[in-house]
Amino acid sequence: MQAFDLYAILPELVLLIATCLLLVASVYVRERQPATPGVDQDIFHTPRGVGFVYFFALLLLAYLFFAFFGRLGDVSLLAMNGMFQSDPLSNLLKACSCAAVFVTLVYSKQYLKDRSLFRPDFIVLALLALLGQFVLISGANLLTLYLGLELMALPTYALVAMRHNSEKSVEAGIKYFILGALASGFLLYGMSMLYGITGSLDLLEIFKTVADPRVNHLVMAFGLVFIVAGLAFKLGVVPFHMWVPDVYQGAPTAVTLMIAGAPKLAAFALLFRLLVNTLLPLLGDWQPMLVLLALLSLVVGNVTAIAQTNLKRMLAYSAIAQMGFVILGMLSVFDDHAFSASLFYVVTYVMTTLGSFGLLMVLSRHGYDCETLESLKGLNKKHPWYAFIGLVMMFSLAGIPPTVGFAAKLGVLEALVDAEHTFIALIAVIASLIGAFYYLRVVKVMYFDEPTHEITVTGSGFARALLGLNAILVLVIGMFPATLMTMCLDAMRRTLLGS
């Protein structure tokens, strides 16, 4: 191992060691005994010492965020004998992931406390999943990618089933696990095909071999189909989307956010590494597949979301449709502008998702989950500020200016028109018109309906302040998107030049 290897993987190492330390420390975190023995499991109790673990995790995440942020200007590095790459794109995505997990933890604290889930294992699992995301984002080798993918997925399977006395959670956990394993199998099978024909696991090597016209195209395309199917599973796009609604709904909201937030960034990285970094020469093969996946997602996601009354389920279908948009950005000719539009889309989408689920958690309380449309009724009458946050999030998801969702959609649509896919852009636009309906319905419930029951705002002052900041950022970046856009474009351009 050389010095720059150490430099390249330093943040990951810090995260790993700190997580292990936390794991050890959490042994000393005592389960507090219920006040009277034998009373039901739901009784409010939080283990002593978990506050320390939580605080340490936040510090760690803040450090990592600034570490990656500081590295944005770095050039691309291939470390660990070509297994691990640290390029501007990975630094940007990792910084965003850190921020997303940080925000998720802050939003979740009170929610978890009220459900006796605020335990060190939650935090440690979240950090492990984050480590998986880092490895995945930086993977320069099929093995690293796969390792990262599994390290990201396994803790989330456990997290989903954390509420072990809830049937729904366990069902969601099992479903997620089985389908996730299936998707990994698909990916692995596709990768084995690639390995079989190129004789290498290294992304760069594969890229070079694939570009060679003498390679058997049929086998490559065959492997590609499996890779795209596996990717589609992980991204949660139609027709491989079945797990998304069930898992989103079944998991505790904090865990839903853990799945809906940061991992989308990693999934984007996987998409980029496999299709652009590695299989770009097969552009003509994978683009038609992506067109189909994207359009199906847009239509099925948006139309099905209309029928949902459970907000978490609705946001799940919305996520399916939004990922369709992310994929659309990959349909251009080889173009850093288009890829950066996708990148911008996914980053801002994660930001909006954090706010939406954060709002649901802040409005939940002990023994009551805010997750149906009903539960938001008349929010404006009771808590106008939180209704306003909800309004901003919904209009951003619907892509109405001046929110950031509009800037993101603009970029992707521009990339589509630029690649002369004007017709696809039209379909995407009509799908988002359909989508606007159910986002508007949420606003309607919050603003136009009379409150029918008590709504209380929980959550620490910090969480509420962060939620407010989140909403303001969605508006402000929507009005001044240039900085973030330039950052994305710059990262994307230098990454493409470096590889």
Place this chain on the structure above:
Amino acid sequence: MILSYAIWIPIFFGLIILFYGSEKPSAGVRWLALFGAILGFVATLPLVIHFDLANTGMQFVENVRWIPRYDINYHLGIDGISVWFIVLTAFINIFVVIAAWEVIDTKVSQYMASFMILSGLMIGVFAALDALLFYVFFEATLIPMYIIIGVWGGHNRIYAAFKFFLYTLLGSLLTLVAMLYLYNVTNTFDIAAWQNARLDIVEQVLLFFAFFMAFAVKVPMWPLHTWLPDVHVEAPTGGSVVLAAIMLKLGAYGFLRFSLPIAPDASQYLGPFVIFLSLVAVIYVGAVALVQKDMKKLVAYSSVAHMGFVTLGFFLFSPLGIEGGIVQMISHGFVAGAMFLSIGVLYDRMHTRQIADYGGVVHRMPAFTAFAVLMAMANCGLPATSGFVGEFMVILAAVDYDFVIGILAATALILGAAYSLWMVKRVFFGAVGNQHVEELKDLNGREYFMMAVLTICVIGMGVYPKPFTDIIHPAVINLLQHVAVSKL
């Protein structure tokens, strides 16, 4: 900087009012809103005072880089076509605030804030010289309007709010694709650059239809007008006033700024088609207005008919027609605003808008009747009111274009007189209809003030329209010269 002030003063006050917030109706919020509205109006006055008649280009230009990645700029500027609309928007906003003074008693701060923000956004639409900036303002107006209809509207407000939002969004999204296409051709979002871009006829026709969808929905033109009556009926008085007086004009303005100069050949080619739609609006929708039982619906249909006149004038491609259309738009802003305010005055007292529930209002509200009848006359184009000027110019242009079209357009005057006067007869004259009418009280000072000021505007513009036409004329000539040059 004047344009920026005109846009951001109302929005700034809107935000302050929003965060100042108060559950209970409080005078502070109202006075703050009124102060903001008046300040916003005063900020627009230099635009007219310092308007340079000799300059046919854009004036008061501001250009700041906004999103360099797509060459999107915060580019503002006005010419003779847009200046009056900016003043009108800020002017009407004052009336909206006053009209809500005692009437709105729930969520006052949100109500006032919505209208203040809406006003700033609409001024932004008229001032934008960058297509994306235009689009952002154009779309952003949907959010406050959606809230206004949905929160303070009538029984069926939710249906109306959704219909309004989705209908408008459909058109705008198609326009967005068209804008991206034009960006792809020219590599800029600058409207002036688009106006000089060479496009073949197929491109022009497709672009024309994409823009047409957004603007025709907004105007609204027959057969895309069905959202307007529903929305008017449900919207609170202030919402109806803004909708009729300003929002409809955003669409018509879009025709002048985008459709005609960017796709001149397609506009000429499809002109007869638009003229046909406009005539249907004038005649058929005018006839529909005749049979309405709800006063607001009647005025809503009459708005569609009047806007049909505007689009008719635009697509005759003569200076008189376009100028007439613009004058008609400004006049309609005063007249329709005043008519919806009048209906609001009645509704606040009786809580019904059905014509059949009234009768003989003149016996109890003589002062109000005088104003309302005058506005009804202006609505059907009585000479010496502002309604006459625009309609007369458009009819002259239409006769010049084709005598039959002129005759058909002129029927609007008859139909307009029919539905306006018949409504006046049933509501205001005759014997006192029922006990509730018997108990009506005449205008209070606040209402009197609003009606009086609008009356002065309507008669002033009707008697002496020269200040308006003087400013509009050079810009229209400039536009027509541009349209006359083929882009093929």
